[in-house]
Amino acid sequence: xxxxxxxxxxxxxxxxxxxxxxxxxxxxxxxxxxxxxxxxxxxxxxxxxxxxxxxxxxxxxxxxxxxxxxxxxxxxxxxxxxxxxxxxxxxxxxxxxxxxxxxxxxxxxxxxxxxxxxxxxxxxxxxxxxxxxxxxxxxxxxxxxxxxxx
Numbered sequence: 001x002x003x004x005x006x007x008x009x010x011x012x013x014x015x016x017x018x019x020x021x022x023x024x025x026x027x028x029x030x031x032x033x034x035x036x037x038x039x040x041x042x043x044x045x046x047x048x049x050x051x052x053x054x055x056x057x058x059x060x061x062x063x064x065x066x067x068x069x070x071x072x073x074x075x076x077x078x079x080x081x082x083x084x085x086x087x088x089x090x091x092x093x094x095x096x097x098x099x100x101x102x103x104x105x106x107x108x109x110x111x112x113x114x115x116x117x118x119x120x121x122x123x124x125x126x127x128x129x130x131x132x133x134x135x136x137x138x139x140x141x142x143x144x145x146x147x148x149x150x
Contacts, residue, residue: 021067022093026052026060028100031069031086031093035134038143040083041075069093086138094138095131098123119144 022028033039033048045057052060061084064070069090075081086093104111105120113120123130134144 022064022069022096024060025050026056027064027069028097030057030060030064030084031090031097034084034086034143035094035097035138036144038141038146040085041081042084043081045084064090085141091135091139094134095127098127098131098134102127 022031029048029050029052030045033045037044039045039048042057042061045061046052046054061070061072065072065084068087070084071087072082072084075083101113102120102123105113108114137143
């Protein structure tokens with residue numbers, strides 16, 4: 001009989017592994033907030049328009065940190081706050097997030113990103129290059145839309 005631990009997955013199918021790590025709505029939205037808006041703190045994530053519950057946010061941040069997607073460090077300005085950043089493993093999700101953005105721009109007539117025609121065109125034409133540029137940007141503390149205009 002196989003014993004299971006909290007670390008076990010339902011299967012090691014490549015799709016299942018990804019879905020179990022980042023496949024829920026909230027995990028992807030946290031990653032989105034870091035990549036697109038430069039959010040780094042619990043309070044900033046809590047202010048996202050989707051309205052995540054405090055207990056869900058705390059749980060997702062802890063889970064993503066435990067799985068090596070996020071790292072957490074005290075804010076240099078205020079030791080009571082933690083900063084969350086993407087690890088290299090988390091940065092590797094950027095091409096997936098950009099693919100979702102591209103898919104949504106094509107299929108959601110009300111998508112905010114439709115207003116970013118140049119950005120969408122670049123993702124479509126040069127997905128690997130744009131992914132690497134965004135990884136470097138986020139790795140260095142930046143984000144795609146620092147003014148919040150998505």
